[in-house]
Amino acid sequence: MSKLQKNERWKSKMLLTEHQEQYENRGGRTSKGRITPEELTMVRDSIMYPHMLTMCDKSLQEIRRTPNLFKRYFEQFLQLLMDRLSKEMFVLRRELRGRNIKVFEDETLDGIIYHRFSCRGYEDRFAIVRETLRSEIGVRLAKYCADILHPPLKEAQPDPGSGS
Template identity: 45%
Template sequence: MSKLDGNERWKSKMLLTEHVEQYEQQRHPAAAAKIITAEERTMIRDYILLPHMEKMVQKSIADVEHSTNILRRMYVLAGQKILERIMKDLYTLRGELKKRNIKILTEEQSDLVVYHRYYCRGYEERFGMTRDVMRSEISVQLTRYTSELAALLKEMK
């Protein structure tokens, strides 16, 4: 029995989600297997964002193909390489989510928040992100893909 059992005051304090998860796992070991982890939340976020990134890169490639830029062939090849990487990551992520018995379903929008329903080991929950958060996460991930491509090109020197 923990000092926090029966004391409702701890709920009003600011706690990191990892600490709450650890406490819940200690109190209810059987239910802990059904609680979604921080890593799985990140996987859900990426699963939601990757299709948006795929569309953005495809549109960018189409725009570059129709431009008169001298280096358009190089830009198209770089865009295709990034698109391949996004699609590979999405495929891997789908397999990992399936292995962990997590299913992501519909998208619904409420004010500025986009919600996705998901089932995690028998429990249904909602995952919400604002459009600003989605934009910033997409920007960060596209920067990461671009950096990986740049590092690959530097290795070829």
């Protein structure tokens, strides 16, 4: 018989409510490796970013081939856009890796793009219709372009010389 079995304090199985909540939250996230809706959105984005970069690169190559007065500015704008997309894709992939989620390219059938993913031991397929992907890419690229052309204003800082 061990010392712990002799000790009466170890016989009770009382659990504080905050510990119960922590245990339930931990179990809810990783139960059986099922993917959460947030993580499913991350999988969709990880599929979408390479397509967005490919579209931008094709546009960049096309601009480089055509004579245009503003060619240099279009190239700079597209390069800035591609840099932002690459950074976000890198951050997203790191987050997926941290959550033990891997995405694999699978196949395309009848306008539906399939990708397999593995989430904490659980494997499944993610399917997205090509037209849905195109429209989502269009919306997302418009947002990125708007952010580049009209960056969000930072909060007004008090003027150090105003004395207030």
